Amino acid sequence: MKAYMEHGHRMIARRWRGPAGEIDLVMEKDGEVVFVEVKSARNTMRAAESLSQRQIARLLRSAEHCLGSFPRGALTPMRFDVALVDGQGHIDVIANALSA
Numbered sequence: 001m002k003a004y005m006e007h008g009h010r011m012i013a014r015r016w017r018g019p020a021g022e023i024d025l026v027m028e029k030d031g032e033v034v035f036v037e038v039k040s041a042r043n044t045m046r047a048a049e050s051l052s053q054r055q056i057a058r059l060l061r062s063a064e065h066c067l068g069s070f071p072r073g074a075l076t077p078m079r080f081d082v083a084l085v086d087g088q089g090h091i092d093v094i095a096n097a098l099s100a
Contacts, residue, residue: 001025001036001083003091009034013066020061025083032077033070035063037097044084044092051082056098 005011009027016023025036037059041047059080070076080098085091 001027001038001091003083003093004029004034004036016062016066018062018065020065021058023059023062023066026066032079033067034079034081035059035066036081036083036093038083038085040085042087044086044090047084047086048082048094060098 001011004025004027007029009029011025012028012033013023013026016026023035024038025034027034027036037051037055039047039050041050063078063080064074067074067076067078079096082094082097083091084094
């Protein structure tokens with residue numbers, strides 16, 4: 001995604017697929033892996049509302065499988081972002097969206 005590339009991230013995978021499901025984007029910068037869920041709707045509020053607990057659980061399980069391909073496995077620094085895309089193509093990124 002262009003917004004990440006402009007900030008120095010490199011794309012590891014687009015639509016990464018594993019046994020638990022798909023991750024829209026897997027990015028990396030300075031050793032940190034960023035798992036990105038992309039949600040689109042008429043406006044960013046509706047896009048945010050469309051992210052369900054079920055999708056979050058799937059994303060977490062998928063990320064766990066994806067991390068198995070990294071040398072440090074589950075010890076790899078990571079975060080989960082949500083990219084909200086409105087009907088005009090404007091993107092709002094919520095960095096570290098799944099932190100407690």
